[in-house]
Amino acid sequence: MSELIQIGASRPKAPKPSELELKFSETAVAQLESLKTHYPNEKACILPGLWIAQREYGGYLSPAAIAEVAFRLHRSYAEVEGVATFYSMYNTAHEVGRHMIEVCTCLSCHMCGAYRIADRLKEKLGIGFGETTEDGVFTLHEVECLNACDRAPLLQVGDEYIGPVKEEDIDGLLESLRSRSDSSVVKLADEIVRVHLKSEEKS
Numbered sequence: 588m589s590e591l592i593q594i595g596a597s598r599p600k601a602p603k604p605s606e607l608e609l610k611f612s613e614t615a616v617a618q619l620e621s622l623k624t625h626y627p628n629e630k631a632c633i634l635p636g637l638w639i640a641q642r643e644y645g646g647y648l649s650p651a652a653i654a655e656v657a658f659r660l661h662r663s664y665a666e667v668e669g670v671a672t673f674y675s676m677y678n679t680a681h682e683v684g685r686h687m688i689e690v691c692t693c694l695s696c697h698m699c700g701a702y703r704i705a706d707r708l709k710e711k712l713g714i715g716f717g718e719t720t721e722d723g724v725f726t727l728h729e730v731e732c733l734n735a736c737d738r739a740p741l742l743q744v745g746d747e748y749i750g751p752v753k754e755e756d757i758d759g760l761l762e763s764l765r766s767r768s769d770s771s772v773v774k775l776a777d778e779i780v781r782v783h784l785k786s787e788e789k790s
């Protein structure tokens with residue numbers, strides 16, 4: 588059973604205050620400070636703060652990442668962890684690969700062969716949903732409707748939608764992702780931070 592669907596799986600412990608190590612880059616600190624000025628209070632900045640942390644910590648919101656957001660926004664660890672674990676786009680369950688392949692298995696994609704695509708991915712990668720390959724390159728997830736049903740069956744990798752995808756496209760897709768040195772998970776987090784900053788500029 589994948590870690591993601593274990594009922595009642597215990598969360599990793601929060602670091603003690605004496606163990607807190609701040610890892611945000613200067614840019615990240617400046618972005619967070621800029622975002623803070625556009626919200627009525629620091630609590631309202633938890634979501635964008637978590638996106639910054641997801642980028643700064645390599646795509647995974649470890650207890651240390653959550654603690655840093657809590658520290659910088661003067662919130663409790665429990666409050667920030669509660670927000671982070673509520674939303675599925677924050678990666679809190681385990682470290683993720685450089686590329687997260689999200690397979691939509693909702694109705695339209697299901698009707699168009701999503702599970703055949705998923706089976707091919709599982710076979711090629713040797714992992715199931717919610718798992719990461721040993722080399723740390725790929726994580727596979729099953730997701731609900733991505734709101735682009737006209738492109739079914741659809742995959743999401745980072746900030747890109749790929750579809751309609753065919754079984755015979757899978758080998759080429761994996762090869763091209765493997766050859767990329769950047770992390771599409773980190774890139775997605777960065778894009779979302781930029782959107783937050785832009786939307787704040789407009790308001």
Ligand code: FES
Pocket residue numbers: 691692693694695696697731732733734735736737739741
């Ligand atoms: S059902 Fe897959 S995108 Fe809507």
